[in-house]
Amino acid sequence: MKKFILFDNDGVLVETEPLYFEASKKALKEFFDVKLHFDQYMDIMTEGNGVWVAAPNATKEEIIRARNQRDIYYQEYLKKEDIAIDNIHDILNALSKNYRMGIVTTSRRVDFEIIHNNRGVTNFMDFVLCVEDYKRAKPYPDPYLKGLKLFNAQKDETVVVEDSQRGLISANSADIDCIIVHNEFTKTQDFSTAKHKIGSLKELIDFLPTL
Missing domain, CATH: 3.40.50.1000 (HAD superfamily/HAD-like)
Structure with missing residues (x-):
């Protein structure tokens, strides 16, 4: 029992999951000119990796900046979308x-x-x-x-x-x-x-x- x-x-x-995807996709495109596809994102999430593996040549400093901006986008979505x-x-x-x-x-x-x-x-x-x-x-x-x-x-x-x-x-x-x-x-x-x-x-x- x-x-x-x-x-x-x-x-x-x-x-909330679609919002996190959209925020991640936006940051990857903005900082690395990488288009994150849905199926790719699903694989990354299943493996427990960060989306930044989609930009393998990115430096640690670049990833930090992109992650910070992604978090800003995500929080903006959370505050305005119906979840x-x-x-x-x-x-x-x-x-x-x-x-x-x-x-x-x-x-x-x-x-x-x-x-x-x-x-x-x-x-x-x-x-x-x-x-x-x-x-x-x-x-x-x-x-x-x-x-x-x-x-x-x-x-x-x-x-x-x-x-x-x-x-x-x-x-x-x-x-x-x-x-x-x-x-x-x-x-x-x-x-x-x-x-x-x-x-x-x-x-x-x-x-x-x-x-």
């Missing part, structure tokens, strides 16, 4: 009656705080782990293993909710059950190793008791 839920953030609790998931508060409220929940994200803390400013999602969570809070990011198991430790939970009591192949690899490496929730942005990724898939976050309410 599951008692604990570890949520990915981007693409699961908020629709809400439909009925998210109702879903989390229903789940909170039977499960303890936390967020495990590869987002920087500063971006996470912009994303969730006055959104109310974190009110349902025991904790939030951002990329600064663990040694190695997804697809390594470290983020979800730390979440498990914070809950003081057993692996068989816990489930991960993800929308990306990188997150699935991380959960599998941590040996924690993972539910993939459909997301149009990541639908082309390889989820063949996923034991559980749902069409929307709302389905999680009825699906979890079956595990």
Whole structure:
């Protein structure tokens, strides 16, 4: 019986992934005259690399400048675009009656705080782990293993909710059950190793008791 839920953030609790792609694409074009293709971006994200591998001749200093500008673009998008998931508060409220929940994200803390400013999602969570809070990011198991430790939970009591192949690899490496929730942005990724898939976050309410 599951008692604990570890949520990915981007693409699961908020629709931010297309914005990060657009910000990265814009910075690569501006600083390196490199056109970042969607399929290429998907591969880079799955491997856990930075988009700057698409500009192999860039210097460290150039990458720092481009990354800083990308972060500016991303935060501008976050502040003006609609990133809400439909009925998210109702879903989390229903789940909170039977499960303890936390967020495990590869987002920087500063971006996470912009994303969730006055959104109310974190009110349902025991904790939030951002990329600064663990040694190695997804697809390594470290983020979800730390979440498990914070809950003081057993692996068989816990489930991960993800929308990306990188997150699935991380959960599998941590040996924690993972539910993939459909997301149009990541639908082309390889989820063949996923034991559980749902069409929307709302389905999680009825699906979890079956595990």
